[in-house]
Amino acid sequence: MRQDIKSSVPLPGFDVRHGDDQPRDGQAFTPPVKLDIRHVSFRYGDEPALTDVSLPIYANKVTALIGPSGCGKSTLLRVLNRMPDLYEDQHVEGEVLLDGVDILGHDIDVLTLRRRVGMVTQKPSPFPMSIYDNVAIGMRLNEELTPTELDARVEDALRRAALWEEVRDILKDDAQSLSGGQQQRLCLARTMAVRPEVILLDEPCSALDPISTAKIEATIEGLKPVSTIVIVTHNLQQAARIADYTAFLYLGSLIEFGPTEQVFENSVDERTSRYVTGRMG
Numbered sequence: 407m408r409q410d411i412k413s414s415v416p417l418p419g420f421d422v423r424h425g426d427d428q429p430r431d432g433q434a435f436t437p438p439v440k441l442d443i444r445h446v447s448f449r450y451g452d453e454p455a456l457t458d459v460s461l462p463i464y465a466n467k468v469t470a471l472i473g474p475s476g477c478g479k480s481t482l483l484r485v486l487n488r489m490p491d492l493y494e495d496q497h498v499e500g501e502v503l504l505d506g507v508d509i510l511g512h513d514i515d516v517l518t519l520r521r522r523v524g525m526v527t528q529k530p531s532p533f534p535m536s537i538y539d540n541v542a543i544g545m546r547l548n549e550e551l552t553p554t555e556l557d558a559r560v561e562d563a564l565r566r567a568a569l570w571e572e573v574r575d576i577l578k579d580d581a582q583s584l585s586g587g588q589q590q591r592l593c594l595a596r597t598m599a600v601r602p603e604v605i606l607l608d609e610p611c612s613a614l615d616p617i618s619t620a621k622i623e624a625t626i627e628g629l630k631p632v633s634t635i636v637i638v639t640h641n642l643q644q645a646a647r648i649a650d651y652t653a654f655l656y657l658g659s660l661i662e663f664g665p666t667e668q669v670f671e672n673s674v675d676e677r678t679s680r681y682v683t684g685r686m687g
């Protein structure tokens with residue numbers, strides 16, 4: 407089980423359940439669980455990358471995944487929208503319940519899942535088409551919008567991604583002509599445009615200047631009423647600023663999970679404490 411995982415909030419499998427937001431033991435309200443990660447293990451071929459990871463991702467909150475390079479943060483994020491399905495040698499075990507349904511099950515429609523759980527990868531990957539079409543493509547496939555509605559949604563997504571001012575006059579240009587940081591914001595706009603219930607962000611600000619970073623962080627905060635956000639970040643200040651909950655991973659295991667303030671200021675595990683205070687590489 408999970409006796410070795412330090413947590414100041416109830417973990418799934420114990421007493422966290424959907425809609426269970428009653429105060430207990432004088433603690434703050436526990437939000438409902440959107441994604442319930444249960445005993446997830448992962449291998450690349452024979453190489454383990456995650457070992458028995460369990461944690462709740464609370465609805466309409468930001469959860470940061472932190473930990474040293476190679477500890478499995480991106481791997482865990484990729485499991486949450488079944489990216490490993492694309493690779494024969496990547497093996498997942500365990501369960502990930504989205505609103506109570508195991509998304510790792512064989513009967514899950516992966517395309518529908520990826521509409522509900524959107525992901526922005528670490529390396530931006532705009533489609534070979536115009537800036538406008540990159541943002542519009544998901545809405546065109548999934549919704550019946552008038553051209554005016556589509557224009558408005560494209561503009562809204564680009565504004566939220568802090569890109570609108572830079573591209574408003576070049577919407578028909580090839581997206582791949584944008585800079586790396588602009589491409590990353592474009593991919594964020596593309597993901598947000600279809601309004602997924604869960605948004606997975608893998609280092610979304612790694613190529614951004616401080617002004618764009620601040621705008622993206624404000625956008626993430628603004629998304630909370632409509633989405634649940636999981637963010638991988640190496641930037642501990644960023645995690646402390648925007649994450650409601652933080653999970654610390656080390657060598658493929660979850661070491662500690664809890665409200666961000668507690669993980670940063672009052673860690674239970676010595677390894678977490680060393681990492682968040684910069685004493686671990």
Ligand SMILES: Nc1ncnc2c1ncn2[C@@H]1O[C@H](COP(=O)(O)OP(=O)(O)OP(=O)(O)O)[C@@H](O)[C@H]1O
Pocket residue numbers: 450453454455473474475476477478479480481482
């Ligand atoms: N495609 C792959 N094939 C084989 N091993 C991989 C692959 N991708 C990642 N790994 C290995 O899995 C482990 C976890 O990698 P992962 O990218 O999830 O870590 P991370 O914490 O996100 O790292 P970083 O912070 O550097 O992005 C590492 O040991 C890594 O070398």
